[in-house]
Amino acid sequence: MATFEIPRYDQVPETKEDLDWAELVTIDLSRFDEPGGKEALVQQLDHAVKNMGFFYVKNFNIAQEEIDRQFALGREFYALPLQEKLKYHSWSDLERGEYNGYRPAGHRILGNGIRDNVQVYNIPKFDGHHPRAQPPILASHITEIEAFSRKCHTEVVEKLLRLFAIFLELPDEDQLVRDHTYDTKGEDHLRYMHYAARSAHENALVGELYSPGHTDLGTVTLLFRQPVAALQILNSDGDWKWVRPQDGTITINTCDALTALTGGLIKSSIHRVHAPPQDQAGIDRLGVLYFARPNNHVVLDPLRDSALLARLGLTRNVFTDVGKHLTTEEWVKVRQTQQQRPRQEAKITHDGKYEYKPKDLEILPGLLAKVYN
Incomplete structure (x- = not known):
């Protein structure tokens, strides 16, 4: 196969506007193997995962050059003609x-007649269960892409899973790692994501949002540093705060499957994508993300052997409340089917609130998706 030369990727400058930034904990993974290091990191995580569900990690053993290469590959994919990209799309x-x-x-x-402005390209994890043709620009670098995907898992996700296991007082700190084995069938994936800049008029018609407030459906999401300010999180006081791009960090958010496994103790972070500030308003936004999920066979009931959950009496979740004991595979299918449905358009109020008909938000009988305004 021909090898495509990939020009270097240079990120754009950060905004100079004075935004209301969130104050997030930074987990230094270089402390992970120090004596008492994991326990100290768990203490840092405690507030973040119970209140906001967002934090940074640093010193995660993935070089900036490797990250920049993934941004460059995403850029090259999105530069392809639409007809070429559509070969890898299926309604x-x-x-x-x-x-x-x-x-x-x-x-x-x-x-208000405005369509979404986001392109997504998802590459499933390389577990042998998701054979897919890739466009030549990516296929010629697929070994590099697989190495990056596996590093996201081993260097970041598995370490966080061990910290969560200690936090939950599980009998074995590798228990959650075993439920998220990379080479076992699962729905983890690497994503290149592209938001096209919109006009001020179009942004005003959709409440200045690229994507309204939502939660992710897996265990954790890794968002590699993105200097175009747009990500906002809902804090425990009910206020939307901007997430600052921090050098040398990955932004982590906790997600629905982890919330289900912990009976609601670990918060599924609520976030949205806002139109960028004025000095970045005309810049397209390219993202590189990794989505980690439990293996497909894992049942998303609250963990029965967590001493912490037992002490707090957390034995139910939103699935068990409607009589369901969903596996990850079942949950992903029903949630993605609801998410990908081309909904009737929302009623968007003058202050930017999105209102949908209940049928457009139904995931399962008795369980509706939430849109956070």
């Missing part, structure tokens, strides 16, 4: 909850 797949491959912008009408 019928999306309707069935199959989300890997390409999703073009404009899949959904957000409201």
